[in-house]
Amino acid sequence: MSWVRHLPRAMTESSGHTSNPAESALADLATRMSQQEQTLPVLMEQLNVTNQRYQRLETVLQQLQEQLSSTASGSVPAPATAAAPAFGTEPHAHASGGVVSPGPEALGSPEITHFRSAPPRQCPTFSGEFEDCFGFLLQCRLAFEDSPRSFPTDSMKISFIVGLLRGKALRWAEAKSRNPNFLSGSYPDFLEDFKLTFCSSETTTDIRKRLLHLSQGRRSVVDMSLEFRTLAAMTSWGDDALKAAFIEALNDRVRNQLALCPEPSTLDGLISLCISIDKRHRELQKTPFRDLSPPAVRRPSHRSPPLDSPEEPMQVGRTHLTPEERQHRYSKGLCLYCGKPGHMVHTCPAASKGRAHQ
Template identity: 45%
Template structure:
């Protein structure tokens, strides 16, 4: 049995020696990173356990309610205690709601959409308060939606072990300082006054104008003036004959009606006209040849309509009044042209 004790002693020493070597060879940065991952996994595990427990309680409640609805005769009798966890009274049940909306879009560091991204995250927290019950879970959720340079920023900040465990307000302040686009009241007002409708419709232009107006400090009169100035000249000319609307929304509605009416009139005046070049020849017959030169009497006096009709009915020449020939071969007309 001495060789067994000897072998066990050697194996213990070898294992202890290897463990010390492996511990000493691991850099401190890797150890800190592993510790952070371990903490994150523990937090996720706690969150999953809490969620499973809540779902189990909800499932039990649903089963009990379903049993009461299917057995109305037993509903009046006192309910027997069911095996499992004791359910609290309905009035003291926690407010639990499953988030049915899609998750927020990912954020790659674009400063133009920073506020919209944080707003979507805030709405997700409000829809599922039981899932986001700590600031650490909320911060982890936001970081999970980061991409590109935003994710690189979070990776660099996570080297500080207190970053992922900091309060949510401090995290958001640091996040906004890096990616938000702060705008002063004067800057917003300058953007509003520099807007122009261009080729946009009133509906599309109003969306852009209302977005800036919501963050501005301009009064109603200034907003109406800025909106009127940004309109196309045609709408401005039409507004000159209208009574001034009381507020911005009334002004937008009036301009929208004017624009729709103008489009209707344009469609009504743009009916295609028939073209003789594209129509069949039998639809539009050729115009008759122009009549010969005005017949003249002797003495070059113009014929009256009555005399002209009389000569045509008699079949005599319209130029000289003689029979046997017509105007085209009238000898007196030919002789008169030759002398000219």
């Protein structure tokens, strides 16, 4: 008799009420693998749809950024017409549980209204002047920080700056653009090259020399103090040294008046005092001069009657002699006053009577 005959019946024959656990596990695993094989194409299709949406959104965003950059450069292009999927649109599902890609109406070109990127600030143009270089770069940096969505890449920052160049600065950019990597290079490298070309390379010693040789001249203290503060901000001098340099830069008129005032304790106080002194002097120069002394008293002048002279002979009628008549009386020996012979004008009885009546 075989050993199989002695095994329990449950181990040799299958029952309708119990099943082999290994066979059940294998059957379950096969079912799951079949379901996963059916689901995998659906997931791949969903992934493709998502990638298409992402690419279209990226295209629209790039076009919007180009519009903003062109607007800042002075030219407004036509609005973009690229297609983009609507935000929040979900794929359509079949009754069997599968997923299909959205139709053309779902992948149209709706307007993106869920967010707005702040436009970059209007920056001034730059013509290559050394004294304007750092200020121009500061304005550009503020534009980048105010609107980071508008300048996500180095190439867009470089293009924005190049669009603001004029004159010799633009000619420099034209020469550099012969390199195909000029506009698509690294922004830090572009910035370093830009500063090396256009920004002043003054050292701290040079700035201190300019500060010590600063002179007010005929300028107002307000104008001179603006240049002084600009140079002082680039040095590490304290208030005492800056006060001494500022006083040395004043003209004699303001400095002499400043000597009569108490010494201010701070540089700001000194500058404010000098501005007040200079402003008062300039107001006095514009005021017309008025003589406040009392007017002189005029005394009436008494004129004595003129004495008769041979040059002004008079007749009895008190009329002047004509040159011909005067010559006639001289030649005949007649009186120049009455015209009678026998006496001269100083002994003329008629002249004596006339003076007596006056």
